[in-house]
Amino acid sequence: MVWQRSRVRLDNDNRAFWTGGADGKLNIARCGDCGGFIHPPREVCRHCLSDKVAPFAVAGTGVIDSYTVNHQAWAKDMPVPFVIARVALDDAPGVYLTTNIVGCPVEDVDIDDRVRVVFEEQDGIWYPLFEKVA
Amino acid sequence: MSEVGVRLARSPLGLTLDAVREAIADAGLTLDQIDGVATYPGKMQAFLGFSPIGADDVIEAFGLTTRWHVGAAETTAQLGAIAEAAAAVKAGLARHVICFRTVYEAAAMARPDEFPPMERRKDVTGNSQWVSPFGAFSAANWTAQFATRHMKRYGLTREQLAQVAINDHANAALNPRAIVKQPLSLDTYMSARMISTPFCLYDCDRFTDCSTVVIVSAGDALDEVRTIPVRIAASAGSVERYSWDQAEWASAYPTGRDLWKNTDYRVDDVDTVQLYDGFSFQPITWLEGLGFCPVGEGGRFLEGGKRIARDGDLPMNTGGGQLGWGRLHGFGFAYEAVVQLRGEGGARQIGGNPRVAVATSGGGPMAAALLLARD
Ligand SMILES: [Zn+2]
Numbered sequence: 001m002v003w004q005r006s007r008v009r010l011d012n013d014n015r016a017f018w019t020g021g022a023d024g025k026l027n028i029a030r031c032g033d034c035g036g037f038i039h040p041p042r043e044v045c046r047h048c049l050s051d052k053v054a055p056f057a058v059a060g061t062g063v064i065d066s067y068t069v070n071h072q073a074w075a076k077d078m079p080v081p082f083v084i085a086r087v088a089l090d091d092a093p094g095v096y097l098t099t100n101i102v103g104c105p106v107e108d109v110d111i112d113d114r115v116r117v118v119f120e121e122q123d124g125i126w127y128p129l130f131e132k133v134a
Numbered sequence: 135m136s137e138v139g140v141r142l143a144r145s146p147l148g149l150t151l152d153a154v155r156e157a158i159a160d161a162g163l164t165l166d167q168i169d170g171v172a173t174y175p176g177k178m179q180a181f182l183g184f185s186p187i188g189a190d191d192v193i194e195a196f197g198l199t200t201r202w203h204v205g206a207a208e209t210t211a212q213l214g215a216i217a218e219a220a221a222a223v224k225a226g227l228a229r230h231v232i233c234f235r236t237v238y239e240a241a242a243m244a245r246p247d248e249f250p251p252m253e254r255r256k257d258v259t260g261n262s263q264w265v266s267p268f269g270a271f272s273a274a275n276w277t278a279q280f281a282t283r284h285m286k287r288y289g290l291t292r293e294q295l296a297q298v299a300i301n302d303h304a305n306a307a308l309n310p311r312a313i314v315k316q317p318l319s320l321d322t323y324m325s326a327r328m329i330s331t332p333f334c335l336y337d338c339d340r341f342t343d344c345s346t347v348v349i350v351s352a353g354d355a356l357d358e359v360r361t362i363p364v365r366i367a368a369s370a371g372s373v374e375r376y377s378w379d380q381a382e383w384a385s386a387y388p389t390g391r392d393l394w395k396n397t398d399y400r401v402d403d404v405d406t407v408q409l410y411d412g413f414s415f416q417p418i419t420w421l422e423g424l425g426f427c428p429v430g431e432g433g434r435f436l437e438g439g440k441r442i443a444r445d446g447d448l449p450m451n452t453g454g455g456q457l458g459w460g461r462l463h464g465f466g467f468a469y470e471a472v473v474q475l476r477g478e479g480g481a482r483q484i485g486g487n488p489r490v491a492v493a494t495s496g497g498g499p500m501a502a503a504l505l506l507a508r509d
Contacts, residue, residue, distance in 0.1 A: 006266040009257035040264055040377050066286075068278035071328040074271040084270045084330070086279055086379060098265045098276075098379040111286045127267055 003078050008125055013041045016055030021119030021126020028092045030056035037092040060117035062089040062130070065096055069106045083109045087130050103131035135346045135469055138311045138460050140240040142343040146186040147195055150236045153345035154196065161349050162360025163230055169201045170228030172350075174215040174235055174464070176205030182249040183242025187345070192232065202227040210371020210389070211410075211496025212464025213504055216348055217369040223352040230358070231350045235465035239341035261377045274338050274413060276378045277498060278330040281415040285332060290418065290433035292332055296323040297439040298414035299336040299457050305444065306454025308482040313342060314458040337414040342460030348468050362476045364506050367490075368397040371502035378499050385501035386416070386494070390423025393492070393503045401425045405488035406474050407448060408467035409497075411455045416497035424492060424503070449474075449484045464495030468504060475508040 008018050013029075020027035029041035032052035036045060044051055067085035083101040101109050102118065115130035135156065136149035144152075158165060177188030189205035192198065202222050209218060212235060219231035242249030258266045270276060284290045299318055306312035318336060326334040350366070351359055370392035374381040394400065401424065409417040418432030426448060427435040436442060442450035453459050453470035460466075471491035473479050494503045 003269070005268070006258045006263075007256075008263045008267060009259045011259075014263065039380065040261070066279040066283040068275055068282055068333075069328070069331040070269060070275055072272070072274070072330060074269065078269060081328075082269060084268055084275050084279070094380075096379050098268050098270055100268050111283060125267075129268075 003075070005122055005125075005127055007123060013043060017041060018125050020055065020057065021121065021128060024119070025057040026060040026117045026128055027055035028058050028089070028095055029053050030092075037095050039092070039095040058089055058092050061133070062087045062097075062115055064101065064109065064111055064113045064115060066111055067101065067109055069109075081106050085109065085130070087115055097128065100129045101132065102129045108132070135311065136344055138313060138342060138344040138462070140313055140340070140342060140460075141244045142241055146236050146238040146343075146345070147191060149238070149343065149345040150187050150192060150234060151196070153234060153236075153347040154192070154232060157232070157347040157349050160361055161230075161351070163349070163358065165196055165198060167358060168198055168230050168232050170219060170222055170231030171198065171200055171203040171205075172215040172219040172222070172231055172233045173205040174209060174212045175207030178207075181251065183239040183251070183341075184237070186238045186242070186249070187234075187236040192234065200228070202231070209502075210373060211385075211500040211502040213468055213493065213495040213502040214371050216350060216366075216468055216504060217371060217502060219350040220366045220369060223350055223355075229352045229355040232347060233350055233465075234345060234347045235463055236345040237461060237463050238343050239461065241343045243341060264377060264379055272330070273498065274330045274333055277413045277415055278333050280384060280419075281332050281413075284415070284418065284433070288430035288433065292324065293320065294433035294436045295332065295337060295414045296320055297436040297442065298411055298417050298451075298455070299323055301439055301442050302411065302451050302455040302458035305452050305482055306458025308480075309454050309459060312454040312458055313340065313460040314454060333413060333415075336457065339412045339456035339461040342462060344460060344462050346462050346465035346469050348465065348472070362508065364472050364475050364508050366504055367399055367507040368393055368395075368505040369503065370395070372500075374499040376499065381499040384416070384419040384423070384497050385499055386419035386423035386497045387429070388423075389494075389501040389503050390420060390425060393424065393505055397505055399490055399505060399507065403490045404448070404492055405486060406452060406471070406484055406491045407450050408452070408471045408491065408493040409450060409455075410464060410467060410495045411451060411457055412461065412497070414457065417450065419497050420494050444482065444484050452479060452482050452484055467493040467495060468506075471504070471506045475506060
């Protein structure tokens with residue numbers, strides 16, 4: 001997909017998530033006290049209210065919780081159709097990432113398919129996309 | 135309610151004025167008796183077509199003297215504004231509250247110089263940063279994923295989803311104010327172009343221009359009202375996650391359960407339901423969440439469409455819903471519930487002398503429900 005993705009404005013909370021791909025890492029905020037994951041990332045743990053929250057590199061594997069094949073070109077240069085999916089990460093309970101499933105025909109995607117992260121860089125942002133695990 | 139249309143020339147304040155005039159005339163009130171204003175979501179400068187008129191505009195333009203007002207997006211979906219008004223009059227903060235929702239999305243899209251649209255390509259922040267970069271710009275994309283999961287888990291079919299649109303179109307055709315004038319066939323539905331699977335064109339509501347007003351009055355102020363009053367018997371609302379993509383369930387489920395906690399009415403007492411249907415899937419979550427059928431059975435409840443028809447066991451969206459009447463953004467459901475309970479539905483009026491109705495709004499991560507009764 002060569003379509004120009006929305007550019008995310010980086011801040012202290014989200015920088016590790018959107019730039020971790022430079023090192024091949026999918027960073028999800030995690031609490032140093034209770035071990036819970038906080039997504040979207042915030043400086044406070046939504047589980048125990050600790051403020052010892054820091055980025056944590058997860059494995060980048062998961063399962064498709066649900067998906068939709070988008071046929072509507074919401075922007076002029078948006079190539080359609082493509083798959084928008086919610087991926088549940090294997091090792092970050094309760095976290096879902098909205099993403100695209102790439103590298104396969106849209107009709108090959110289904111709920112419960114196993115996937116792993118691949119990064120697409122545009123202008124300093126590493127967008128985490130997912131492809132099916134063969 | 136004002137004129138309902140697509141790309142209306144009348145200004146959003148003018149539509150609001152029309153709706154307020156009609157509502158106070160219907161109630162037998164005058165503007166100097168109005169002492170409260172409630173609206174959802176308040177004026178949104180960043181996207182004026184979505185909510186061009188705030189509580190402050192109504193207070194200022196109509197010369198109201200209010201003791202209480204609110205206009206906020208951070209409430210339990212659209213009908214949360216009406217629930218807040220009910221709480222305010224119960225607490226003695228106001229006696230007669232104008233509750234309104236003015237939408238101007240169709241006209242605004244046609245006149246971007248006057249009503250600047252949100253720039254989709256700009257830097258994204260807040261919750262949109264987690265979905266927009268992946269092309270998931272629309273609530274259609276987000277809601278569709280919940281529908282896909284329902285299909286996989288419970289066997290929901292497109293033919294069942296179609297019944298929401300078919301029922302809405304049939305009812306809208308009898309509603310002189312609806313933007314849709316023609317019935318919809320299953321064949322037309324099934325062959326329509328896809329927006330975001332499983333949603334086709336007919337599963338998504340259409341931008342509309344309209345203002346809808348509901349007046350909430352205190353129980354001890356009814357001697358000032360000259361119309362058939364409808365009582366708010368209960369209300370409920372909840373938020374699952376503000377970040378949609380983290381929500382596991384639609385808020386219709388906890389909201390539906392909560393609605394029955396502070397009332398002696400039960401599901402069996404309900405004569406008609408007006409269920410938020412910005413997308414055809416949402417009434418399924420409401421039917422399940424409110425307890426009209428078990429979780430997972432919403433699709434089968436709709437099967438064939440007879441149960442939800444005007445002469446069915448549970449007439450649904452009798453005014454045409456958002457797929458037929460237009461995207462009135464939640465307030466149309468409360469309005470239609472009142473119309474039906476008063477027996478003022480004309481050609482679309484249901485039989486059986488309805489006494490109890492449920493109106494809902496939202497159905498993604500934010501939801502609100504009202505139980506309305508005519509004593
Ligand atoms: Zn914690």
